[in-house]
Amino acid sequence: MDILAFVPQFGGFLYTIASFVIALSVIVAVHEYGHYIVGRWSGIHAEVFSIGFGPVLWSRVDRHGTRWQIAALPFGGYVKFLGDADAASGKDAQAMQAAADDPEHLRRTMHGAPLWARSATVAAGPVFNFVMSVIIFAAVAMSQGVMRDPLTVGNMAPLPGVENGLQQGDELITAGGLPVPSYLDTEAWEEFRKALPQQQPLDYQVRREGAEHSVSGPYLYPPYVRGVVPRSAASDAGLQPEDLIVAVDGAPLVSFDQLKEHVEAADGKVLVLDVLRGGETVEMALAPRRTDEPQPDGGFATRWRIGIIGGLAFEPATDKAGLGESLAAGAYQVWAVVGTSLSGLKHMITGAISTCNLSGPIGIAETSGAMASQGAESFIRFIAVLSTAVGLLNLFPVPALDGGHLMFYAYEAVAGRPPSDRAVRVLMSLGIAIVLSLMVFAIGNDLFC
Numbered sequence: 001m002d003i004l005a006f007v008p009q010f011g012g013f014l015y016t017i018a019s020f021v022i023a024l025s026v027i028v029a030v031h032e033y034g035h036y037i038v039g040r041w042s043g044i045h046a047e048v049f050s051i052g053f054g055p056v057l058w059s060r061v062d063r064h065g066t067r068w069q070i071a072a073l074p075f076g077g078y079v080k081f082l083g084d085a086d087a088a089s090g091k092d093a094q095a096m097q098a099a100a101d102d103p104e105h106l107r108r109t110m111h112g113a114p115l116w117a118r119s120a121t122v123a124a125g126p127v128f129n130f131v132m133s134v135i136i137f138a139a140v141a142m143s144q145g146v147m148r149d150p151l152t153v154g155n156m157a158p159l160p161g162v163e164n165g166l167q168q169g170d171e172l173i174t175a176g177g178l179p180v181p182s183y184l185d186t187e188a189w190e191e192f193r194k195a196l197p198q199q200q201p202l203d204y205q206v207r208r209e210g211a212e213h214s215v216s217g218p219y220l221y222p223p224y225v226r227g228v229v230p231r232s233a234a235s236d237a238g239l240q241p242e243d244l245i246v247a248v249d250g251a252p253l254v255s256f257d258q259l260k261e262h263v264e265a266a267d268g269k270v271l272v273l274d275v276l277r278g279g280e281t282v283e284m285a286l287a288p289r290r291t292d293e294p295q296p297d298g299g300f301a302t303r304w305r306i307g308i309i310g311g312l313a314f315e316p317a318t319d320k321a322g323l324g325e326s327l328a329a330g331a332y333q334v335w336a337v338v339g340t341s342l343s344g345l346k347h348m349i350t351g352a353i354s355t356c357n358l359s360g361p362i363g364i365a366e367t368s369g370a371m372a373s374q375g376a377e378s379f380i381r382f383i384a385v386l387s388t389a390v391g392l393l394n395l396f397p398v399p400a401l402d403g404g405h406l407m408f409y410a411y412e413a414v415a416g417r418p419p420s421d422r423a424v425r426v427l428m429s430l431g432i433a434i435v436l437s438l439m440v441f442a443i444g445n446d447l448f449c
Helices: 003-041 093-099 103-107 115-144 186-195 233-237 256-266 323-349 361-373 376-394 402-415 421-448
Strands: 046-061 067-081 153-156 171-175 202-208 211-217 244-248 271-277 280-286 289-294 300-305 314-316
Touching (some): 003 115, 003 361, 003 376, 093 103, 115 323, 115 376, 115 402, 233 280, 256 271, 256 300, 289 323, 300 323, 323 376, 361 376, 361 421
Antiparallel strands (some): 046 067, 153 314, 171 202, 202 211, 244 271, 271 280, 289 300
16 A cells, blocks of 8 residues: 555645634634624623633733633634633623622623623624625625626636637627627526527627627637536536536537536436546546525525536626725625525425535535635635624524523513523523534534435
8 A cells, every 4th residue: 555645635634624724713713803802892801712622722811801812622712701601601600799799890790791781792793703704705896896898808718729709808799699788687698698509619799999890709608617616526526627628428518508408417327528628638427416506586496516617708807896886795795695594594494405505514624625725715705605604603592602692681681680590501501402413413414415
């Protein structure tokens, strides 16, 4: 057995773990900092701010008396406020009893602070996750810019062996004899895309430097790989961005739609792809997998997919996006992630889609590594998506999560008194059991789905 054969696999494993730890640490740090800073602003003293659990690797105490530390197990974090018994903010009965005779000291504890201060401190964690996601999505939108209208050619995809008379800066007037609608008009564009004649090359009428020209170019939606979905058939088979799929089972391809037709018709059977990569043709075999895809109406549809992302034969030219426009796009992205997540959870509970859509830490780690390998922008976008999911999860009304604490505070606001310590302990134990059970179930999905 050649032990050197395991070196690349081991390196890939370390890369995956490192990517996961970086993504999770950033998200946890932002979440916990939200709790910490709003608690401090609200007059609640934080004793410990920890990234990770277990043995402490590094720590220091700041001028406010808070110990900042990094622990050995980087799979979470916590802020321990004055009066807390543990990282889950359970009440330290002995400490609270000692503080009862000192109103000023009691006010600085988590459990002796006013209801508004406790509520704001708890809610701040998820809110900071959402804010970070909005900022990241906005920054990506600002860097990418706003697509020009009419559709204008930017950088061409490398499509070897395909005739191409299109040039950067060309404004598309017609394609395949059809008027090119506004790319921003989703309905009109979809009708146009479906009506395009599937031929190679395709005839275009373009406006170039103020004059109209007739040119030939690649099919508008070629079977070109712009991205690979992590943990998919394509990813496992070794497909890469910038691959051009020229044939399926020996049948030549012109369009991405033709590829989809072959994939769906295969009904899960193995397909042999001829892939053009770096001037050479590579043969790959893979079997499509059933995938639950979110639909515009909020539902899900199950389709056979191999897990690649296509697109236009060129990157559309863009103009600089403004700050307000970018922030609006960022907020929309966060709202879309929240909506899709809630819809997916609902459909899993009702049995409409498979519970295999729920990933655990292993699946998230694999996705972290895959997105990091596709470049910094993909990895940063993944962090934004994961941060939104973490913020949403923490708002669920489950004791031990932030949403559970907010549920206790809502009861206190209505009843005029907090729930009894015994009731809180029982519910917190139940909440921890639910969270651990969900985690075990998700790990099972990672291993067996």
